[in-house]
Amino acid sequence: MRSVMKKDYIPFSIVFNREVAKDYFWLRLEITEKEHIDIINSINVGNFATINIEGFEIFFKRPFSIFDFDPYNGTIDFLYKVIGRATLALSNLPQGYILKVLLPLGNSFPIIENKDVIIVAGGIGIAALIKLAEILRSKNNKIEFFWGIKSKENFFFSTRLEEISDNLYITTEDGSLGEQGLITNSLYKFIYQHSKDLSNFIIYGCGPTPLLRVLSDLSRIHRIPSYLSFENKMACGIGTCQGCVIKVKEKDRDTIKYKRVCYDGPIFRGEDVVYEL
Numbered sequence: 625m626r627s628v629m630k631k632d633y634i635p636f637s638i639v640f641n642r643e644v645a646k647d648y649f650w651l652r653l654e655i656t657e658k659e660h661i662d663i664i665n666s667i668n669v670g671n672f673a674t675i676n677i678e679g680f681e682i683f684f685k686r687p688f689s690i691f692d693f694d695p696y697n698g699t700i701d702f703l704y705k706v707i708g709r710a711t712l713a714l715s716n717l718p719q720g721y722i723l724k725v726l727l728p729l730g731n732s733f734p735i736i737e738n739k740d741v742i743i744v745a746g747g748i749g750i751a752a753l754i755k756l757a758e759i760l761r762s763k764n765n766k767i768e769f770f771w772g773i774k775s776k777e778n779f780f781f782s783t784r785l786e787e788i789s790d791n792l793y794i795t796t797e798d799g800s801l802g803e804q805g806l807i808t809n810s811l812y813k814f815i816y817q818h819s820k821d822l823s824n825f826i827i828y829g830c831g832p833t834p835l836l837r838v839l840s841d842l843s844r845i846h847r848i849p850s851y852l853s854f855e856n857k858m859a860c861g862i863g864t865c866q867g868c869v870i871k872v873k874e875k876d877r878d879t880i881k882y883k884r885v886c887y888d889g890p891i892f893r894g895e896d897v898v899y900e901l
């Protein structure tokens with residue numbers, strides 16, 4: 625569902641902004657003007673927001689998945705990884721600092737029931753998937769949660785991850801936690817073990833494009849429906865500049881169209897996405 629409310633940047637104040645693992649931060653914001661609280665009620669899982677990090681010579685607003693939200697307390701939460709100028713500036717902002725946020729943006733994940741759900745997160749892609757897993761688990765789905773990170777230093781939320789998944793699979797590139805290697809290796813093994821009957825499975829994923837590409841391939845080869853959230857670089861973030869497009873097959877399977885990740889997505893059916901070579 626896409627919100628049809630007119631959108632403006634709304635001020636939020638920082639409740640906390642804490643490092644939860646190396647370079648990974650958990651940011652909680654509280655709405656400052658209570659008349660805007662309905663905006664939090666209109667969030668659906670999978671939506672994102674753009675945050676205006678003013679005063680640091682940062683030209684574009686930065687997009688982040690809404691990791692959690694609480695309409696009762698008027699709060700929204702983000703998980704972010706420090707990778708460049710904006711995220712570094714964000715990581716240094718103190719409690720009480722006012723940030724202007726545009727939300728909710730983009731489409732949302734479909735919520736299904738009674739399925740075997742494979743959730744695959746690459747790095748900070750987990751931000752889009754924790755709330756989703758929580759909701760899906762409450763709808764009688766079995767959750768197989770895969771998360772690939774670089775090292776044990778990047779691991780956090782162990783209790784919460786155990787709570788939202790029936791089975792949790794962690795891989796680290798340096799082998800310091802879970803299996804060594806990429807999360808796709810664990811996923812291949814899992815699919816192989818269940819290859820006799822994959823008819824009740826569905827895949828949800830978020831992370832770097834190479835990971836999403838593997839998920840799209842698995843989805844096509846094994847006929848497992850998939851919903852993937854893309855994190856392409858964005859400029860305007862509201863559908864006007866075409867800076868974030870990806871190629872997507874139309875229903876007739878022959879026509880390929882450019883779709884804007886910020887406006888038509890960020891979630892697309894994995895089997896429909898056409899990747900550049």
Ligand SMILES: Cc1cc2nc3c(=O)[nH]c(=O)nc-3n(C[C@H](O)[C@H](O)[C@H](O)COP(=O)(O)OP(=O)(O)OC[C@H]3O[C@@H](n4cnc5c(N)ncnc54)[C@H](O)[C@@H]3O)c2cc1C
Nearest residue numbers: 686687688689703704705708709710711751855856857890
């Ligand atoms: C819909 C959406 C949801 C997102 N959700 C989250 C989230 O929940 N948490 C989070 O930490 N990040 C998320 N991102 C990515 C986040 O927007 C970028 O990390 C952020 O804009 C980087 O800003 P920066 O100024 O710190 O880095 P920059 O200085 O802009 O970039 C630093 C380096 O990272 C590369 N880079 C920048 N953005 C991306 C990107 N999107 N993908 C791959 N490489 C990139 C640049 O090319 C450069 O090499 C999301 C992106 C999208 C589109």
Ligand code: FES
Nearest residue numbers: 859861865866886
């Ligand atoms: S970022 Fe401008 S159209 Fe998506």
